[in-house]
Amino acid sequence: xxxxxxxxxxxxxxxxxxxxxxxxxxxxxxxxxxxxxxxxxxxxxxxxxxxxxxxxxxxxxxxxxxxxxxxxxxxxxxxxxxxxxxxxxxxxxxxxxxxxxxxxxxxxxxxxxxxxxxxxxxxxxxxxxxxxxxxxxxxxxxxxxxxxxxxxxxxxxxxxxxxxxxxxxxxxxxxxxxxxxxxxxxxxxxxxxxxxxxxxxxxxxxxxxxxxxxxxxxxxxxxxxxxxxxxxxxxxxxxxxxxxxxxxxxxxxxxxxxxxxxxxxxxxxxxxxxxxxxxxxxxxxxxxxxxxxxxxxxxxxxxxxxxxxxxxxxxxxxxxxxxxxxxxxxxxxxxxxxxxxxxxxxxxxxxxxxxxxxxxxxxxxxxxxxxxxxxxxxxxxxxxxxxxxxxxxxxxxxxx
Numbered sequence: 001x002x003x004x005x006x007x008x009x010x011x012x013x014x015x016x017x018x019x020x021x022x023x024x025x026x027x028x029x030x031x032x033x034x035x036x037x038x039x040x041x042x043x044x045x046x047x048x049x050x051x052x053x054x055x056x057x058x059x060x061x062x063x064x065x066x067x068x069x070x071x072x073x074x075x076x077x078x079x080x081x082x083x084x085x086x087x088x089x090x091x092x093x094x095x096x097x098x099x100x101x102x103x104x105x106x107x108x109x110x111x112x113x114x115x116x117x118x119x120x121x122x123x124x125x126x127x128x129x130x131x132x133x134x135x136x137x138x139x140x141x142x143x144x145x146x147x148x149x150x151x152x153x154x155x156x157x158x159x160x161x162x163x164x165x166x167x168x169x170x171x172x173x174x175x176x177x178x179x180x181x182x183x184x185x186x187x188x189x190x191x192x193x194x195x196x197x198x199x200x201x202x203x204x205x206x207x208x209x210x211x212x213x214x215x216x217x218x219x220x221x222x223x224x225x226x227x228x229x230x231x232x233x234x235x236x237x238x239x240x241x242x243x244x245x246x247x248x249x250x251x252x253x254x255x256x257x258x259x260x261x262x263x264x265x266x267x268x269x270x271x272x273x274x275x276x277x278x279x280x281x282x283x284x285x286x287x288x289x290x291x292x293x294x295x296x297x298x299x300x301x302x303x304x305x306x307x308x309x310x311x312x313x314x315x316x317x318x319x320x321x322x323x324x325x326x327x328x329x330x331x332x333x334x335x336x337x338x339x340x341x342x343x344x345x346x347x348x349x350x351x352x353x354x355x356x357x358x359x360x361x362x363x364x365x366x367x368x369x370x371x372x373x374x375x376x377x378x379x380x381x382x383x384x385x386x387x388x389x390x391x392x393x394x395x396x397x398x399x400x
Contacts, residue, residue: 001183004096006081007072008041009034009064010364017368019353020318023327023335024366026357031364032328035357036189036294037064039326042082043184045097045104046152049128053101060211061191067101073362076101083107084180089172091116095180102126106151110177116140122151138173145170147177154178186291190284192300195276196268200252210284220244220283221253230282233317235260237309238275242282255279274301278310285323292324299331311337315347332381343375 002017010031016022024032037059044056057064068076083096091112098105104126109119120136130152137159138145143166144159154177158166188210201217210216220227221244231242240257243265247253257275258265268276277300285293299307311334317323329335335354341347349371356367356379370378 001087002085003035003039003042004081004083004085004094005035005038007075007078008038008080008082009070009072010359010362011035011038012072012363014364014366016355016366017353018324018326020324020351021314021327021338021347022325022353022355023329023338024355024357025329025331025335027359030357030359031366032357033296034364035366036296036326036328038082039084039184039187039292039294040189041080042084042097043187045082045099046095046106046181046184049124049126049130049152051127053099053126056099059189059191060207060209061189061193084183086179086183088176088179091176093176093179095177099126104128108149108154108177112140118147120147120149122149124151140169140173143169145173147173149177152181183291186289188284188287188290188293190281190293190295190298192296194280195273196255196280199267199269200247200254202253203251210287213280216280216283217253217255219287220255221246226283226286226288229286230279233282233286233313234275234278236313237278238306240271240275242279272301274303274306277301285317285325286321291322292326294326296328297330298327299329299334304333307331307333308337310334312341312346314338315341315351318347318351335381339371339375339377341375342371342373349373 002015004015005011006013011034016035024035026032040059041056053067057070064070068074071078071080079098079100081098083094085092085094091110093110096107102125104124106122106124111117118138120134122132122134130150133148133150135146135148138147146157146159148155154174156170156174158170196213196217201214204214204218206215206219210219227242227244234240234242239260241260243256245254245256255268256265257268257271268279281295281298284290298310302310314325338352342349342352352371354369354371354377356369358365
């Protein structure tokens with residue numbers, strides 16, 4: 001899977017291939033968050049297009065502002081272009097958009113060797129209610145179909161008499177064409193502003209995004225089996241278990257953690273923030289409706305030992321829970337722990353994509369660093385060690 005980005009914030013033009021664990025790191029202001037936000041923006045355009053363009057940049061936990069504020073170099077005459085390419089079962093499907101402040105073109109394309117080549121475009125004005133249907137002829141392995149697409153979802157019907165085989169092929173094609181939109185629907189984010197700030201909660205209505213703490217607290221209080229999973233992984237990372245305790249006869253509940261070494265239970269708001277934010281992360285990531293979880297700086301408020309454990313848990317979630325992660329980080333221990341897992345054979349080198357992000361004048365540049373099977377990384381981790389080297393030089397010079 002890869003995301004293609006043009007004229008979005010600091011990203012002028014980049015294509016980033018995503019692995020099950022994709023990590024971006026580099027200096028502050030280099031453009032790391034822009035990658036995460038581009039995925040959320042594309043999700044808003046494809047799945048919530050009935051709003052003005054400024055709404056595409058509103059993620060609830062943060063709003064980036066107007067089109068002029070977000071487009072690269074504030075060139076309001078340029079279009080922002082975003083697309084998600086998914087390769088599955090030998091078929092490549094690309095779903096994307098090119099848009100200005102009020103207009104846009106939704107695009108869908110696919111190919112599968114000599115069996116299939118297809119593309120279509122749908123010009124729209126925003127807000128767009130998804131009410132334009134465009135039927136297009138589609139040929140696949142000498143069979144004829146009609147694909148009907150409204151810029152969001154696709155339906156495929158055989159042109160000839162509907163045999164069982166033709167209907168099965170049509171169903172598989174429809175699933176493939178809807179694949180990128182389904183990935184976007186199952187994409188969530190754990191923002192920098194996260195965690196729980198209250199000793200008690202009451203049930204609240206839920207929105208699809210599940211971003212504010214009251215919604216996340218309500219969600220986990222209703223998910224009996226998810227509570228156990230969160231507790232299981234929290235103990236691996238921070239030696240705490242997690243529980244939801246409801247006051248009898250009320251709709252009031254608390255989110256609590258128990259220190260496994262001492263047996264002392266504490267509300268999350270009275271725990272260290274590392275524990276607090278980790279519960280929030282695990283709830284979002286382990287949600288059965290989440291496949292991709294974007295997270296900014298998961299190492300915040302975590303001891304280096306916990307950071308390493310967290311990295312190893314991500315590897316387990318990829319293997320055991322079929323989860324996927326897009327992470328921006330400044331943590332050398334986090335990256336080193338991932339590489340150690342590759343060296344140990346716990347995850348494969350293909351399951352990790354590491355990108356060094358740099359700013360070249362006004363443009364963010366994403367350079368993928370090759371990971372070898374022994375855990376070595378091409379170019380090393382010099383970006384994390386530059387400051388340490390400077391300090392060591394100063395100390396050595398002072399000691400002479």
